Amino acid sequence: xxxxxxxxxxxxxxxxxxxxxxxxxxxxxxxxxxxxxxxxxxxxxxxxxxxxxxxxxxxxxxxxxxxxxxxxxxxxxxxxxxxxxxxxxxxxxxxxxxxxxxxxxxxxxxxxxxxxxxxxxxxxxxxxxxxxxxxxxxxxxxxxxxxxxxxxxxxxxxxxxxxxxxxxxxxxxxxxxxxxxxxxxxxxxxxxxxxxxxxxxxxxxxxxxxxxxxxxxxxxxxxxxxxxxxxxxxxxxxxxxxxxxxxxxxxxxxxxxxxxxxxxxxxxxxxxxxxxxxxxxxxxxxxxxxxxxxxxxxxxxxxxxxxxxxxxxxxxxxxxxxxxxxx
Amino acid sequence: xxxxxxxxxxxxxxxxxxxxxxxxxxxxxxxxxxxxxxxxxxxxxxxxxxxxxxxxxxxxxxxxxxxxxxxxxxxxxxxxxxxxxxxxxxxxxxxxxxxxxxxxxxxxxxxxxxxxxxxxxxxxxxxxxxxxxxxxxxxxxxxxxxxxxxxxxxxxxxxxxxxxxxxxxxxxxxxxxxxxxxxxxxxxxxxxxxxxxxxxxxxxxxxxxxxxxxxxxxxxxxxxxxxxxxxxxxxxxxxxxxxxxxxxxxxxxxxxxxxxxxxxxxxxxxxxxxxxxxxxxxxxxxxxxxxxxxxxxxxxxxxxxxxxxxxxxxxxxxxxxxxxxxxxxxxxxxxxxxxxxxxxxxxxxxxxxxxxxxxxxxxxxxxxxxxxxxxxxxxxxxxxxxxxxxxxxxxxxxxxxxxxxxxxxxxxxxxxxxxxxxxxxxxxxxx
Numbered sequence: 148x149x150x151x152x153x154x155x156x157x158x159x160x161x162x163x164x165x166x167x168x169x170x171x172x173x174x175x176x177x178x179x180x181x182x183x184x185x186x187x188x189x190x191x192x193x194x195x196x197x198x199x200x201x202x203x204x205x206x207x208x209x210x211x212x213x214x215x216x217x218x219x220x221x222x223x224x225x226x227x228x229x230x231x232x233x234x235x236x237x238x239x240x241x242x243x244x245x246x247x248x249x250x251x252x253x254x255x256x257x258x259x260x261x262x263x264x265x266x267x268x269x270x271x272x273x274x275x276x277x278x279x280x281x282x283x284x285x286x287x288x289x290x291x292x293x294x295x296x297x298x299x300x301x302x303x304x305x306x307x308x309x310x311x312x313x314x315x316x317x318x319x320x321x322x323x324x325x326x327x328x329x330x331x332x333x334x335x336x337x338x339x340x341x342x343x344x345x346x347x348x349x350x351x352x353x354x355x356x357x358x359x360x361x362x363x364x365x366x367x368x369x370x371x372x373x374x375x376x377x378x379x380x381x382x383x384x385x386x387x388x389x390x391x392x393x394x395x396x397x398x399x400x401x402x403x404x405x406x407x408x409x410x411x412x413x414x415x416x417x418x419x420x421x422x423x424x425x426x427x428x429x430x431x432x433x434x435x436x437x438x439x440x441x442x443x444x445x446x447x448x449x450x451x452x453x454x455x456x457x458x459x460x461x462x463x464x465x466x467x468x469x470x471x472x473x474x
Numbered sequence: 475x476x477x478x479x480x481x482x483x484x485x486x487x488x489x490x491x492x493x494x495x496x497x498x499x500x501x502x503x504x505x506x507x508x509x510x511x512x513x514x515x516x517x518x519x520x521x522x523x524x525x526x527x528x529x530x531x532x533x534x535x536x537x538x539x540x541x542x543x544x545x546x547x548x549x550x551x552x553x554x555x556x557x558x559x560x561x562x563x564x565x566x567x568x569x570x571x572x573x574x575x576x577x578x579x580x581x582x583x584x585x586x587x588x589x590x591x592x593x594x595x596x597x598x599x600x601x602x603x604x605x606x607x608x609x610x611x612x613x614x615x616x617x618x619x620x621x622x623x624x625x626x627x628x629x630x631x632x633x634x635x636x637x638x639x640x641x642x643x644x645x646x647x648x649x650x651x652x653x654x655x656x657x658x659x660x661x662x663x664x665x666x667x668x669x670x671x672x673x674x675x676x677x678x679x680x681x682x683x684x685x686x687x688x689x690x691x692x693x694x695x696x697x698x699x700x701x702x703x704x705x706x707x708x709x710x711x712x713x714x715x716x717x718x719x720x721x722x723x724x725x726x727x728x729x730x731x732x733x734x735x736x737x738x739x740x741x742x743x744x745x746x747x748x749x750x751x752x753x754x755x756x757x758x759x760x761x762x763x764x765x766x767x768x769x770x771x772x773x774x775x776x777x778x779x780x781x782x783x784x785x786x787x788x789x790x791x792x793x794x795x796x797x798x799x800x801x802x803x804x805x806x807x808x809x810x811x812x813x814x815x816x817x818x819x820x821x822x823x824x825x826x827x828x829x830x831x832x833x834x835x836x837x838x839x840x841x842x843x844x845x846x847x848x849x850x851x852x853x854x855x856x857x858x859x860x861x862x863x864x865x866x867x868x869x870x871x872x873x874x875x876x877x878x879x880x881x882x883x884x885x886x887x888x889x890x891x892x893x894x895x896x897x898x899x900x901x902x903x904x905x
Contacts (some may be wrong), residue, residue: 216592233895234871304738322488326675326733328881414677414870417732418878430866441865 201453207446225447235444241419242427249336249423250400256340257347257396258389264344265351266381268450279352283345290342294409301325304443325410328420335421339406343399347392354388355381383470390467394460401456424452434437521552526579526793527570528555529563536824543820544811551804553579574798578805582615582624584789585859590617590624596795596802597621603813606831610854614789625812626830628640628821631755631844632686632786633857634773640667640749651777652690652719659726662749670724671748673739675878679753680720681801681873685786685855686752687723688716690776694784694853702860704903708894717879717886732880749881755844756790759826772840774847778843784853785844789830864900871896 208225211218229235268278285293300307301324308322324334358381366376382389404425407415411430416423432445494645528537537555545552556577558566564583570576571594582589587596597605599622604612607626615624641648644665649655659669673679692712700706701713728734728742740757742748751757761768775783793812795805811817818831826838828845836842854860861868872893878884884892898904 213592215590232864234892290509298735301733302738302744303733304728323730323733326730326881328883354550414874416675416677416874416877417881418874418883420881420883434865443867 159382176382201212204446204449207442208450210443212442215458221443225443226451229444229451236420236425238422239424239448242415242422242424245332245421245423246401246403248332249339249403250397252333252336253340253343253400254393254396257343257392260340261344261347261392262351262389264348265355268378269352269355279349282348285342288342290405291409293338293342293397294406297334298325299411301334326417328417331411331417331421335407335410338410339403342406343396347396350387350392354385358384386467386470390463393467394463397459397463398456401425401452401459424448428452495852521550521802523552524578524799524801524805524808525554525556525576526565526581526808527563527577528557528581529560529791531557531559531580532579533557533825540820543816544808548807548811551807551825553808564826571796573885574796577796578799578801579808580794580796581627582794584614584791585862587616587618589794590615591619592684594600594797595623596621596626596797596806596807598795598806601625601806601813602810606813606815606818606833608620608830608832610852611789611830613859615792615794622735624794625665625809626789626792627812628790628792628825629787629828629830629848630855631684631774631848632753633755633775633844635743635751635753635757635761635770636688636773637743637746637769638771639769640746648773649776651688651782655776656722659723663726668728668742668748669750670723671700671742671751672723672727672731673734673736674727674732674877677870677873677877679736680876680880681857681869681871682754682855683723683752684716684720684872684876685857686775687719688713688856689784689786689853690778691716691719693780694778694782694851698854698860701856702903707904708890708897714886714890717876717889720876721879721886731876740764741791755841756827757838758838768846770840772843774844775851775853782851783847783878784851785848786855787828787848787852788855788859790827798895864896868893868896868901 207217209220209222211221211224229239264282268275268282271278288296303309303321303323303326306324308324311376312321322330324330362380362384363376366380371379400424403423407421407423407426408429411417411421413426415426428445428448431440431448434441512747530537530905533806534555534557540554541555558689563581567577567580567589570580571589571592582595595617597617604625611626611629612622614626615622617623636648640646640662644661644667646658646661649658662669672683692710692715697706697712701708701710724731728739728748731739736753739748739751740760743751744761755772758770761770777783793809795802795809799805813831815831815833818829818834821827822829822834822836822841826836826841828836828841828848834845836845857869857872861872864871872889875884875889875892879886879889894904
């Protein structure tokens with residue numbers, strides 16, 4: 148503003164003064180903004196690999212495709228089709244239901260079981276690191292490897308689980324875990340919970356360890372019991388960790404794909420019993436063996452999935468922000 | 475202020491610069507490649523290099539041998555066989571077709587009209603030697619305009635493999651009809667042997683199984699003609715009977731077969747725990763690799779009502795010429811070679827597969843047996859050849875419904891209803 152004012156008064160002199168004034172500060176300013184340059188590679192990668200595909204999916208969802216070729220603009224037709232036309236709507240709601248179930252079960256196991264484990268580990272003084280490692284170890288494996296291993300374990304012919312059940316005389320409990328529509332999804336959810344338990348536990352543990360001991364001591368002096376301390380101190384204090392895991396679990400439950408793909412393929416075998424929105428998306432967008440792809444419909448589903456996860460995550464955030472306690 | 479705005483622009487300028495740099499590099503390599511190709515054109519003495527894309531990485535050595543034979547007769551054409559992983563092939567192919575760079579010749583998935591209909595390929599109706607290939611097989615590479623866009627390469631046959639030792643030891647003779655087949659299954663079951671090593675976790679295996687079982691129920695090609703012309707549909711009694719047979723067979727499969735993979739099923743066959751295995755003839759090379767001592771023979775087909783035993787056959791792939799290629803004429807010369815009996819024989823002998831070129835006599839005894847049976851009568855793999863349209867395709871809908879039938883989630887009538895509804899959406903004769 149100062150420079151502009153001077154300019155009005157006497158343009159030539161003003162320029163000279165600006166030039167004179169800014170000269171010493173120029174290298175400093177350039178250096179200051181040089182920092183922004185270092186963000187470029189990351190920004191570029193982010194735009195090309197994150198923003199662009201999302202925008203492209205939005206764009207494609209309004210078009211009709213023949214193979215990989217974009218044909219006509221069809222407005223919201225793809226969305227209407229997904230929700231109203233058979234078999235698309237049946238598959239959608241079937242898959243959506245499975246995602247909800249997936250979230251509920253994993254939510255329960257990650258929230259309650261992982262929290263309980265974290266409390267236990269937090270209270271032991273000896274071997275804490277060992278238990279931490281044991282529960283976290285599955286997370287070190289790749290999801291695909293886990294899927295493959297459990298495919299072997301759950302195999303009805305030579306799987307370890309059925310062999311174990313037979314060995315202890317529980318023959319009636321043996322099952323074709325992944326081939327039976329009543330057990331297949333639960334088997335996968337179980338594996339997923341086992342896989343993710345350690346991570347949630349670590350998040351809770353970090354939360355628990357950051358609670359100052361003085362608060363507990365003060366509560367003890369006030370005569371608070373164990374349960375009271377748990378509900379009135381511990382849980383409110385780790386609300387942030389709970390928020391993180393619940394949101395991550397929610398996103399995870401709606402974006403789960405690798406494990407199901409590794410264990411049951413993309414067809415939601417047996418007969419859509421393990422179909423979730425992402426496997427349904429995969430089949431729509433890329434086709435399957437002997438099946439054509441419909442990129443328009445696939446993109447529409449991707450957009451729905453994106454909005455669903457984004458909105459629900461935002462709502463969860465708002466919900467938890469209200470419950471948060473600062474200390 | 476001005477400086478600030480300017481400095482904010484710097485990143486964008488740099489982005490533009492980097493991007494232009496990238497595209498500059500691209501065009502550089504393009505013109506480089508084009509330049510060398512151009513050079514080839516000018517000096518016609520120098521051999522032209524044709525690049526052929528394939529999804530058969532395992533066939534590289536064999537193709538190199540065959541290509542040498544071609545190059546001996548055509549010193550001015552050099553062919554480079556470039557295979558990609560099968561699961562990545564479709565993506566690579568669509569990239570190369572859209573950009574028009576990379577391949578001159580491509581391996582084409584069968585019975586899919588998308589690529590020819592989008593104008594990426596050169597029609598090949600005038601290729602010498604294409605008459606060596608039956609019209610039924612040329613359908614695999616036909617566009618909607620009726621022109622042939624690919625030279626069919628190999629045929630697949632779905633057959634019944636059986637363990638000859640188990641059959642001999644139990645005094646079982648090779649079944650000819652459906653009734654014989656069921657009796658054989660009963661006998662095996664009563665002796666504690668799993669009659670058929672079938673897996674059901676990948677649904678496509680079920681429609682493949684159907685292709686072998688069904689012709690004996692619906693009566694082979696007469697039904698195929700009727701259903702493809704719209705004279706009848708999937709509610710036809712013959713088709714219903716074929717699904718019923720699929721259900722009847724379930725008792726002869728391994729326990730919990732929907733939960734086991736094809737590898738598990740093969741394992742049962744190798745271990746002698748199961749007597750038969752129904753799949754494509756291409757599994758033979760796997761048997762030789764994984765269980766070279768397996769005493770295996772083949773039942774090419776079961777008889778239909780008219781006494782014929784049509785072998786279920788379909789084209790596995792074709793080779794096509796890319797329209798944007800700079801060497802279309804040379805590629806067509808290679809296509810002539812692919813349609814020749816010489817190539818058919820070499821292909822069959824090298825890869826132990828059935829060639830699409832008629833009159834080729836394979837060396838491998840089992841392949842020879844299948845080939846001889848299919849010379850007498852063939853019937854298409856109905857779902858793959860005629861019902862892969864729609865999204866999801868009728869074939870996928872059907873095989874998933876079969877899986878549901880085996881897990882007790884849907885009835886036979888529901889399988890038929892789902893299949894019919896799917897076909898009505900896109901299959902013109904049924905609309």
